[in-house]
Amino acid sequence: MPAKSAAQQKAAGAALAAKRGEIKKSKLKGASKSMETSMSERELDELASTKRKGKPEHVSKS
Numbered sequence: 474m475p476a477k478s479a480a481q482q483k484a485a486g487a488a489l490a491a492k493r494g495e496i497k498k499s500k501l502k503g504a505s506k507s508m509e510t511s512m513s514e515r516e517l518d519e520l521a522s523t524k525r526k527g528k529p530e531h532v533s534k535s
Contacts, residue, residue: 474516476523478532484508485520492517 476482481504488509490496501509508517 474519476520476528479525479528479530480504481532482521482523482525482528485512485517488512489514489517489521 476485484503484505485508487496487501487505491498491501491505491509492514498506498509508520512520
């Protein structure tokens with residue numbers, strides 16, 4: 474499942490780093506905090522490895 478926006482890709486990268494122990498979990502905020510607890514390392518890796526080229530910074534919820 475590829476990321477839909479650059480912001481989602483960045484959040485997944487931060488959550489993945491925390492899950493791997495590269496950064497402290499207490500440093501996470503917002504979406505990355507919930508992603509870290511609710512997604513597997515494999516799912517986070519798929520989102521984080523999405524190319525950013527051509528992706529909008531944010532996608533509206535509607």
